Amino acid sequence: MFAIRLTAELDDSRTWVIPVGDDLPPGDVGAEAAALTAVTPGAEKAGEITVLPRPLRRPGRVLLAGAGDRDEAGWRAAGAAIVRSLTDDETAQVRLPSDLSEAALRGLAEGLWLGGYRYRDAPLAPRSGQVELVTATPFRYDRSLALARATATATWLARDLTNTPPSTKNPEWFADQVVAAADGIAGLSVTVLAGDELARFGGLRAVGGASVTPPRFVELSWTPPSVASPRHVVLVGKGITFDTGGISIKPRESMWLMKKDMGGAAAVxxxxxxxxxxxxxxxxxxxxxxxENAIGAAAFRPGDLIRHYDGTTSETTNSDAEGRLVLADALNYATDRLAPDTMIVLATLTGANAVALGKRTAALYSPDDALAGRLETAGKAAGEGMWRLPLPGDYVEYLRSDIADRHSSPTQVHSLVAALYLRDFMGDVASWAHLDMSAPAWAADHDLELTKGATGWGARTLIRYLSALDGGQ
Structure with missing residues (x-):
């Protein structure tokens, strides 16, 4: 990640960035900056950049950055636009208004870091310049910058993992990344299950059975040392490192992006x-x-009966409805071993909800109004949209099977029925939510703070949600 720092020192050898937005007091940016903004109307739209070249003068270049109505989202959009307007070796100073809130500073810094993301294996060299945030009270924003840095670091990691080509990324490789990332961090522990240790994980073994790289099950735990009886939140992420669809093979157009099918696991x-x-x-x-949902002699078949961790069974007639099978085992494991207070599932589970919700909005399912509200609030603050959908009781009929406890892949109302299927494995946990985030996990092009490719969707929402909890039971 490139550097962002707070400073009180103005330097006209740098590129100046002057925020413009609704009701921004001109005096906050200085007399010369106010004069520059006065001659360029119409640049207030969030994320809009106006470039003012100034040959033979200092500063030599000025950017007017629109912050819209100056809420956190507007500043996040401004940050992403600013960083995309800078060259790799350019150092810029952003003149902050005196009334900038801590939340707005966080949004600006997140936008700068997220908009400047590059996949680590890309041929472009990292940035050598930096962004300096100029304010008379830099220490006021230390916590906001630290939160932005932690959030951006997490999102960069989720994007990196999801962007990694399937020629590199397989279950063993992914598990190794978790172990390496947690190494030496106090309060973190990692357990990786493989081989015979997965005997009870019938869904996971079935889906991964045809791959040359066998499946893995990873448990990563953070336990705060200073809290006697902390609230326990279990996050479950779908981790299909590549999805061919199995014997129910996907068409070519649907398969090339299936390296993103572990986006939920990356986010959690x-x-x-x-x-x-x-x-x-x-x-x-x-x-x-x-x-890895592969094709081969050991692939599970449409019509197979699969026995899950808790001993119950699923009939499947579509090997491309594999995500719910591996999630079922994980949810069983959680209810059997972990005694969660809350469970949240993130999964690139279906593409069906994209028809109604588009490319930037995930589907949210939860029977718990309070949990759903907290997630919606966190998502709004983070800039990750979601829309709550129902869990209709009369649709449970679609899950009936003549030979198993349930049918895993009926052909009706895909996203809703998938959520109802997962509900079967929540046990006694009343506070749970499922986020179907297949569409917003990938961006076709740069879009505000999103960069082309993996978005890391969900990491920012979960960090905001967890940060807002008091921790105690």
Whole structure:
């Protein structure tokens, strides 16, 4: 990550960035800066940049950055636009208004870091310049900058993992990344299950059975040392490192992006690492069922009966509805071993909800109004949209099977029925939520703070949600 720092020193050898927005007092940016903004109307829209070249003068270049109505989202959009307007070796100073809130500073810094993301294996060199945030009271914003840095670091990790090509990324590799990321961090522990240790994980073994790299099950836990009886939140992320669809093979157009099918696992991993970095007073356990849904002689078949961790069975007629099978085992494991107070599932589970909700909004399912409200609030603050959908009781009929406890892949109302299927494995946990985030896990092009490719969707929402909990039972 490139450097962002707070400073009180103005330097006209740097590029100046002057925020413009609704009701921004001109005096906050200085007389010369106010004069520059006065001659360029119409640049107030959030994320809009106006470039003012100034040959033979200092500063030699001025950017007017629109912050809209100056809420956190507007400043986040401004930050992303600013960083994309800078060259790699350019150092810029952003002149902050005197009334800037801590939340706005966090939004600006997150936008700068997220908008400047590059995949680590890309041929472009990292930035050598930096961004300096100029304010008369820099120490006021230390906490906001630290929160932004932790959030951006987590999102960069989730994006890196999701962008990694399937020629590199397989269940074993992913599990190794978790172990390496947690190494040496106090309060974190990692358990990786493989081989015979997965005997009870029938869904995970079925989905990963045809791959040359067998499945893994990873448990990553953060336990705050200073809280006697912390609230326990279990995060479960779908971790299909590549999805061919199995014997129910996907069409070519649908398969090339299936390296993103572990985006949920990447997000819950990143959020748990951030919880440890921020020393949040909440116990967090991330469960990552990792498998590659491949084609081969050992692939599970449409019509197979699969026995899950708790001994119940699922009939499947579509091997491309594999995510819910591995999640079922993880949820069973959580209810059997971990005694969670809350469970949250993140999964690139179906593409169906994209028809109604578009590319930037996830589907939220939860029977718990309070939990759903907290997630919606966290998502709004983070800039990750979600829309709550129902869990209709009369749709449970679609899950009936003549040979098993349930049908895993009926053809009706895909996203809703998938959520109802997962509900079967929540046990006695009343506070749970499922986020179906297939569409917003990937961006076709740069869009505000999103960069082309993996978005790391969900990591920012989970960090905000966990940060807002008081931790105690």
């Amino acid at each position: 991993l990143a959020a748990t690492l951030a919880a440890a970095e921020l020393e949040l007073p909440v116990r967090v356990t991330a469960l990552l069922p990792l498998a």
